[in-house]
Amino acid sequence: MKSKKSIIEAGVNTLQLEAQAISGLIGNINEDFVRTVELIVASQGRVIVTGIGKSAIIAQKIVATFNSTGTPAVFMHAADAVHGDLGMIQEKDIIICISKSGNTPEIKVLAPLLKQSGNVLIGMVGQLNSVLADYADLILDTSVEKEACPNNLAPTTSTTAQLAMGDALAVCLLHARDFNKDDFARYHPGGSLGKRLYLKASDLALRNEKPLISPQAPVKDVIVEISQNRLGVVVVVESDHILGIITDGDIRRMLEKHSNLADIMAKDIMNTNPKKIDKDALALTALEVIKQNNITQLLVTEGNHYFGIIHLHDLLQEGII
Template sequence: MKSKKSIIEAGVSTLQLEAQAILGLINNINDDFVKVVNLIIESKGRVIVTGIGKSAIIAQKIVATFNSTGTPAIFMHAADAIHGDLGMIQKDDIVICISKSGNTPEIKVLAPLLKQSGNTMIGMIGQLNSELAMQADLVLNTYVEKEACPHNLAPTTSTTAQLAMGDALAICLLHARDFNEQDFARYHPGGSLGKKLYLKTGDLALKNQKPSICADASVKDVIIEISQNRLGAVVVVDGNDILGIITDGDIRRMLEKYSDLTNIKASDLMNPNPKRIEKDLLALNALEIIKENNITQLLVTDAGSYFGIVHLHDLLQEGII
């Protein structure tokens, strides 16, 4: 059993090292930091925060802080990003990559892909000579001299520095948006638990486009409508009556099945029995249907008529998941 003295010394030493690391960040609140704040404020998109390992956990906390203080943000795990989740990034989104070394295999693969997409990439990095630092448009320097771990291995001081830098960024954005107590109260009516109790599917659907197309529309028109509305699907309608839904997956399956697309119409591609939910039901109910059926889009109806679409990412962004 360790003595009381040794335990206290280790605890105090840890806090001292981490406090020194945070104070060391003060000199890194520089021109790049100011540019990052202004870039996010002026952006029409969201902030996508990504990382691997312990940095991914920090990224999730930063996303939560952003969302609760008026900056729309989504977490994207760096490992999942290179296996399909890059699809959540939209044209106007800004990406923050968090990494101590900036040289992990996942980050090395992800960084060039983000550059190719044209999204602004911000690196929150502990090594300024790293691959991520060289690829990033702007850098938030979170260098620390050593970890609190006596072996200098377990991420401790470095993740504390990342967390503190994320908080500094969030609070600067809060000030820039004039985010006040009334805004905070509006965003926190019981937190995520509150949203599960009051947020309706219709509220979410109203934030999205309402893609629709007629039954005899061509394949080209279907693809254009799906691409323009960025929900991964289009609803086939007759007036306000729902005939079916066509998703990205349906388009891929069509290309595998047919070589001649000349005479194919929307009615040939659609699923005539899409899952749906009434607009006055809770977003939590929508999540249950999405999970049970392993789908990403759910039709929202008003007395059976087409009202809109709720996407899995909507539920993620609202903290329902």
């Protein structure tokens, strides 16, 4: 077992080498890079990203990033391509082929086949004197001096460079398309960020019961209504008009002050100025109101009418908090 010191040194050395490799890519953001962005933005097709080995894994990540930021993309494994998957390539698609050496057996077979289809071929390659570089219309240079692996064999620095170049390409594409946070939310509706940008108060309120009671209801009925709906609150309504709300905290405070409950009605203990929010407001706005007022329930309205209740737990469950 290596010493603690040598382990730390190896870890630091790896990160330093990979950081240097990424810094070295800055000079490779050139005319070919710009032309790649321009072609993809103007294209009416998709981006087909292919590779072999570890480069194939990087290709899958780049595809995922493209798709999530508004650039339609498909992964094609270089080995499967020559066994039928070339059929996924359509006339207007642009192809990005990723390879460190550009000379693996699979790439040597695949590169000329990709050119036969007439599609634009972009080589993300780490060796400019290679088969892939020769066949590519444009080159994204991801050359590195050495791998972080002490034997200079395991793809480490080279795959980091490929990943970083893919991220740079994706960010430039979303920049060129003016891709904003609302666009991002459409592609990530299930994520917490997407929910922050599109989930409305009404979406949450509709999932809950809609507890209400008349102003003349006795305290016993108020307690039963609060308990049954498990929201810790009931809304006092008369003729479809909101008079106030009663929370479980109001009940506790009332019990501390009164021993005889026989004559107490809902209207006697309700809060006539409850915090509320319109049903079309964002759930994120509801969270801000809840935080600012140190409450756990929020009344949701539709105009002047009672629509429903949002509880703090609803926001927690959706990952808004």
